[in-house]
Amino acid sequence: MSFAAVVVSYNRLPLLKKCLTALEKQSHPLDEIIVIDNGSTDGSADYIRTTHPEVTLFETSTNLGGAGGFAWGIELALARGHEAAWLMDDDAEPELDAAAPLIDSFQSQDLKPAFIASLVTAGRGKFNKRNPPVVSTDPQHQVRAADYGGFAIQTATFVGVMINLEEASRTHLPMADYFIWMDDSEYTHRLSDSRFAMLLPDSMVNHPDNKPISNDMGERLFYFTRNRLWYTRSRTSAISTDILEIIGVALHAIKQFPIAASKKTWFSSVTRGFWCGFFQQPRKVMPGELIATLPDAERKRLGI
Structure with missing residues (x-):
């Protein structure tokens, strides 16, 4: 199988540096790292071009939000022929052994799950309460997940979730109209509705414990x-x-x-x-529709 990491980034260069370093030093190497730059103005794109030339960089030129960025990321991972994509924001910092359990589990299962999620942590071994998964109530799924050292879930956040791209190709992409919040819950719930999904605690991805939503949210x-x-x-x-x-x-x-x-x-x-x-309803875009909007020169640069 071929495994890619997909990182969506916007104006957080110091955090992006940590994320890319962690991805490049994984104990089980990834086949590709794809970064979707959401119109950053802090030099992130130039940094990637000069310091990480092996990273596949796609610039949206405007901020599409996390939802729009992950739609493009999954689109490119599919177009470049990968079979699974490990999704995360630029403020995620995977442990150096975080990819290996996910990849090993995918490869060991005959019927591939819809996705396998990493445990979101606030430091190695410390559960991050801001990013809880929704646990599946299906006992058969729980038994199967236990056989692989995890537990079955219905939803996961875009903080270290490795999705089955074959399953992703059958449904529409994350809905860009969500912009921020709930796009990951909607998307992963949609995937797990059709197939078993699980979380592996042995795979840990650190994530900052951001301001709680009980603060003034403004717009x-x-x-x-x-x-x-x-x-x-x-x-x-x-x-x-x-x-x-x-x-x-x-x-x-x-x-x-x-x-x-x-x-x-x-x-x-x-x-x-x-x-x-x-x-109102968010717009639904199927895989392949975003790629079709790119000029030939950009498709050639991306190798698709």
């Missing part, structure tokens, strides 16, 4: 509200679960009001978030 409250509603509408779940989720979104919006620096921004974000979440 980002719009994406939080809209995207959670989009995800709730799209996933396979019980109606009672969906109702509780909607109530939770509303309660979170209410809790944001007293700490919002701008009440006008709060009102706009909440009203737009609920309107778009209930009455």
Whole structure:
């Protein structure tokens, strides 16, 4: 099998340097590292060209958000003939032995899983509570996962999840309209709906413990509200679960009001978030459609 790492980066050069160094020093070498630069203005693209010429660099020229960046990353990994892609943001720092368990597990299973996720940590062996997976309730899946030293899950974050590109080729790409938040939950849930997925604790990826969403979210409250509603509408779940989720979104919006620096921004974000979440749908783009928009010269440079 052929394994690629896909990193989405935007204006975080110091963190990107750590991420690329960790990827290049993996105990089990990766076949390719693909970086999607989301229109960075901090010299990230120039740094990659001069310091990591072996990395495949694709520049979007504008910030497409994590969702749009990972859509391009999966598109390129498919087009370049890989069979699995290890997805992460530029602030992820894999342990140097993190790829090996994922690759070994993929290669050992006859029926390849939809994805195998790394354990997101805040330092080696320390669970990062900000990035919990959603554990599968299917007992047969749990038994199978235990046979391979892991546990079955339904969703994972784009912080070290290795996806089966054969399975990814059968469904639409991560939806760029999500921009930030919930795009990874929606995408991995969609993949695990059709096939077994698991997490391997032996594979660890460090991730900063960022500011909690209980802080003033400002305009980002719009994406939080809209995207959670989009995800709730799209996933396979019980109606009672969906109702509780909607109530939770509303309660979170209410809790944001007293700490919002701008009440006008709060009102706009909440009203737009609920309107778009209930009455709009994100666009769906199938693999191959993004590549078709590239000029011939860019396709030739990328080897596709």
